[in-house]
Amino acid sequence: MKTQAVVFPRANRVELADVTVPEPQADEALVRSIWSWISNGTEGSYLRGERSDGESPSSQARPAPFPIVPGYQRVGEVTWAGPESGVTAGMLVFATMTRVESMAVAAGGHVLHGPVHRNQLWPLPAAPPPEAFAGLVLTQVGFNCGQRPAIQPGDGAVVIGDGLVGQWSAQTLQQRGARVLLLGRHPSRLQRFRLGESDAVANEREGDEVNAVRAWAPEGLAAVVDTVGSVAGLEQLFPLLRHHGHLVSAGYHAVDGRFDIQMLRKREATLHAPSGWSRPRMDTTLEWVRDGRLETLGLVTDRLPAREVATAWERIRTDRDTLGVLLDWRELW
Incomplete structure (x- = not known):
């Protein structure tokens, strides 16, 4: 299945490119992105070639993975739901990583449309707006x-x-x-x-x-x-x-x-030394955002179309006032 995604083909290079994602399994859902939220620190270190994985620095023995689809957080609409996915078509969800093919890492977050496992899907409440939850992993x-x-x-x-x-x-x-x-x-x-x-x-x-x-x-x-x-x-x-x-x-x-x-x-x-994410913590964090105990939208400084992702990264690199950056995928539907 063909779709589009943000790709780091090599160090310090950002593109919106065509990628291939596998067909969904029974315990997965296809999620079409509305918003994805850039993780400035983690994704930035991958972009600069500083990491070999989430917790390890790159080295000659363990080089930085390129090409890679960066990211791990987005909100979108379920377009197809497997019988064991736990969600239904039309539902708005938060999703972490989508499986991708022909990349150095077999999953990424800044993807227009792709399969997500049921354990990495969270149905969204009616309020606040979906983009308030787009950075849920980092939150x-x-x-x-x-x-x-x-x-x-x-x-x-x-x-x-x-x-x-x-x-x-x-x-x-x-x-x-x-x-x-x-x-x-x-x-x-x-x-x-x-x-x-x-x-x-x-x-x-x-x-x-x-x-x-x-x-x-x-x-x-x-x-x-x-x-x-x-x-x-x-x-x-x-x-x-x-x-x-x-x-x-x-x-x-x-x-x-x-x-x-x-x-x-x-x-x-x-x-x-906290690291990563877990289902219970994600559940509680979602509740706190829903109830207003954690404020997210007030930290957003930039909203750009996904096709302008290179501009987004230039702002992150050069403008220290830039904080929360959302990519809008809707014009690519």
Whole structure:
């Protein structure tokens, strides 16, 4: 079956290309995309040839996979449903990855039309609009980060990184009753974080962030969540962590991920390393987006037709105000 998809044919090259997807099985459904949401960090590292898979850096022994259909999150309409798929034709769903042929990786997300296994399909509620759920995997990563630390109401927590995962980690911690300081580098992104009465933002480029955090939480921190892959950031804030505090590392470290485990013993601290997605977490994240506990559409900065995907990636590369990027597939139906 022929369709179209975003393809990285080689490093730093983005195309909308014709691809082949296999015929659907009984436990799959054909999903025609409405919106897909770019994962700027993960997909960007694949585009630059920095990864051999989701958690491993590329090397001579394990080169970057090209060509590849990137992505893992979209919303669309079921056009055909297998008898064991658990969905019906006409239903709006969130879908992760579609099987594709003749690629270095046999599945991808930014696909116009293709088969998706029942375990990777989530029927959508009537509201909010479908595009609010188009980044559900990445939203779930932030949710997972924010759920890992033990938090009591009023505890102070710092989130490092004002990207999408950082925003959703901070929102999740807020919902759990924490006081949150979002630490980033981009004023326009920091402004998108909705501050509660005791919350704060800090720009790393404007001064001494350690003293800023210390002044904000003189009692110490219950948690530090790193969403950008900065061991140095965790080490810098570790002295402010309370006894029995929690560190969460969700960024991609490549070959620079060494952390001194012995240092954790000084405070009997816990280090969490969340990764990927699971059905239960996805279910709960969908509920939180549905109920308004997690805000997604307020983080969207760009909506472009899928045929302009190269433009989308140029914006991500050059414009630091760019945050949530949606691709609209409807003109290709």
